[in-house]
Amino acid sequence: MDDWDNYRLILALHRSGSLRSAARLLGVNHSTVSRRLATLQAGSAGILFEQVAGGYRPTETGAKMVSAAEDMEEIAQRAERQQRAAGSADKGPITLSLPEAIGQFLLFEDIGEFGKLYPDIDLTIISSYGFANLDRSEADMVIRGTDKPSDHLVGRRLFPYALSHYCKRGYLDDTPPEKRRWLATAHNWSQDEWKKTSPFSDAPILYAMSDLTMRHKALLAGQGMARTACYMADTEPDLMRLPGAKTVTGQHLWVLTHPDLKDTPRIKTLMRYLCDALIAKRTLIEGKTR
């Protein structure tokens, strides 16, 4: 094959199943994918994909090329990580992926401080609730609450974070029982176990939103009640736990990196720094400051 980038094309089309979604994976126009596939299959490679309803599927020949493409991707990703792992001092780029809530509340000042302590480390924060793929260098490190981290990643398993039920001080006095409302999150709308275990399990949901920061502001504005992480709420003097509210344990916090990066000095420095910062806030995270 005269252009090894065709292996990326093959992989994208295999993984996504259609020209348009392969194009999204590759960051190009679907007509580009269509034409490159046609050119590729007109050459010595032969027919690699057959058209099925809704898209394309590899032929037997194509499946072998997909396998080769997967091997190539592994090599390209390893090479990229090796490049990112380079460096013998506290300098160079690091990409850190973490939940918005942790970035904006729990570690907001610590991250700013890190930037001052290590001015030669170029820290990029990616706020995301998705689990960044460290194999493909979407990030160098991640902080996550999870019960099932990827087995091959390395780092620290810390402790679980706690949640409880909160409202703004004065909300209960100012709001007749029949007008009290819950502020939910988009992904746990249908799972109302958290509401059943709350002090006001019968109150309806005002609305739900995916943005936890927006919900936090709604809570602070007294628009309703919410179950939220203690590390977000317990530092707010205007917020109080609902009477009778208990803390419940969420998932364990992890700070993880890729095995290829674990020995890189600046990665070790950030890993140690973040773990220390989280451990220092353990009582807050576990809901034990009140």
Added chain:
Amino acid sequence: MDDWDNYRLILALHRSGSLRSAARLLGVNHSTVSRRLATLQAGSAGILFEQVAGGYRPTETGAKMVSAAEDMEEIAQRAERQQRAAGSADKGPITLSLPEAIGQFLLFEDIGEFGKLYPDIDLTIISSYGFANLDRSEADMVIRGTDKPSDHLVGRRLFPYALSHYCKRGYLDDTPPEKRRWLATAHNWSQDEWKKTSPFSDAPILYAMSDLTMRHKALLAGQGMARTACYMADTEPDLMRLPGAKTVTGQHLWVLTHPDLKDTPRIKTLMRYLCDALIAKRTLIEGKTR
């Protein structure tokens, strides 16, 4: 890296050491290589090659990318061989590399006959004295006289071919001793052991040429004497061995293919066919028909 074809660029530049020779390897203009390298190094890959007298040399980072590129090449070549190995019947393409002399004299009719016997096998003959690289699919099979075949290739080791000293009938009668001349080949000009063991070891060389076919025609035209393969000369009624000439043993003939192809039906068919054809001509090849 957003274009895996850059790995081919890296490999070519590493192997050849300069923009211009890398361009020749890749089949593009040297300005293209220059620009692609500049673009690549301006991106996240960093500086991969440093300029030295006469060309470029990989940096430490670049050496790692070279290693990755070598791994990718291995995968690409294996994928290509797997594609060529596909097929369960006597059909499909085969590229056969063999010396011109064998193609034009020894197996000329057999190859034509094979085309008739297996019309669905697309046989391509590459006449060459170089040893085609089967790893990179320069050919699917080779016939060679050699004493050191590549260890990893598979096939048959047959028997050695014989050579002797010849002239056109009547040449000796028509040519006074002081005007007798040798027709040499380009690659054995300096090695005149073959002349010392000939019946007329003192005769000078008329000229040398790389083209064995041309020399054969010169021999037939009575321009001089030559040491040539018996399978070329013994079938010519107008040629005779020089009085007192002995046969000497050349290298063994091999018929080889790549291990990944050895089980492909059409490769096995051609392998069997060529070996049978050569074995059938063993007495001619060993110089024992006269």
Added chain:
DNA sequence: ATCCATTGGTGCATTTTTACACCACTAGAT
């Protein structure tokens, strides 16, 4: 000192690739 064969670099023209816009088709939901 001169010549020659290599090298790297670059302006401009050409070619190739890609994006854009649009069309038609399909399948599922209503």
Added chain:
DNA sequence: ATCTAGTGGTGTAAAAATGCACCAATGGAT
């Protein structure tokens, strides 16, 4: 039957990549 959200395909314009031609530099041979 209609609507919607996907799909593949293609003509044309735009962008990118490449080749060509040329220049200057370098190092070895004479």
